[in-house]
Amino acid sequence: MRLFVALGIPPAIRANLTALMDDLRGLKARPSTRKIRWTRVENLHVTLKFIGSVVPEKLAGIRAALEHVRSERPVGLRFRGIGFFPGGKRPRVIWAGVAGSPNIGGLAADIDGALAKLGVPGEDRAFIPHLTLARCEPGAISAELRAAIEKQSLQEFGTLLTNEFHLIESKLKPSGAEYTTLQSFEFAAEA
Numbered sequence: 001m002r003l004f005v006a007l008g009i010p011p012a013i014r015a016n017l018t019a020l021m022d023d024l025r026g027l028k029a030r031p032s033t034r035k036i037r038w039t040r041v042e043n044l045h046v047t048l049k050f051i052g053s054v055v056p057e058k059l060a061g062i063r064a065a066l067e068h069v070r071s072e073r074p075v076g077l078r079f080r081g082i083g084f085f086p087g088g089k090r091p092r093v094i095w096a097g098v099a100g101s102p103n104i105g106g107l108a109a110d111i112d113g114a115l116a117k118l119g120v121p122g123e124d125r126a127f128i129p130h131l132t133l134a135r136c137e138p139g140a141i142s143a144e145l146r147a148a149i150e151k152q153s154l155q156e157f158g159t160l161l162t163n164e165f166h167l168i169e170s171k172l173k174p175s176g177a178e179y180t181t182l183q184s185f186e187f188a189a190e191a
Contacts, residue, residue: 002053002170003182005066005111006045009131013079013158014041017096020082020152021133024094027145036094036136036145043179046077046098046129048165049111051120058118063183065114066167069107071188076101079157082133082149090138094149096157098129107187111165163188 009017018041025038051062078099084091108127116122141149164186171178 001056001059002172003051003059003062004047004168004170005049005051005165006047006168007075007077007160007162007165009044009046009079010158010160013160014044016157017041017044017079017131017133020096020155020157024133024145024148027142027148036134036140037176038134039132040176043177044131044133045166045168045179046131048108048127049115049120049123051115054120059182061118062115062120063167065118066111066165066183066185069110069114069165069185069187071103071107071110073101073103074161074163074188074190075104075107077104077129077160077162079131079159081153081155083153084141084149085130088146088150091136091141092138093132094134094136096131096133098131100129104129107165163190 021038021041054062079096080099081097083095083097085093085095105127108123112123164184166184167182169180169182171180
């Protein structure tokens, strides 16, 4: 099983991102041998922790560990802007920005710590909330697409206040990843 923990995206924000992605998809990659793989809109999420491949026998322990993760308050998110990872010169990812309330980093760290006790490797880089809109091969971004993305760098997509995260299974298929929510966990009093 390939697992991760994430925050869901509400329909209104998903609709705003769908419109943006439809516009960007219409712009060509460069050259034709280079590919951009757009994320399915139904698969958009804010990853809190990528767990990776685990044997099914570990699932009960993972669920039990996640049951104990708590925060004093819900997490607030503001979805705004788009850009590139690792940077604009040779982008590998097109992302939508997510500004989170101060407790989002602590929530991600608490999830990481709870799963580390089960032998899940801990994170070695800082938590940066974002939505992956597309993955690209080096050199795939045309000047036209780059300009369109830079023009949208401050676009607003909406806000979210949430008190739950989800354990999700990812099945990799030739048509793209297929996600199934295995369980949802409330981590704070109602949002």
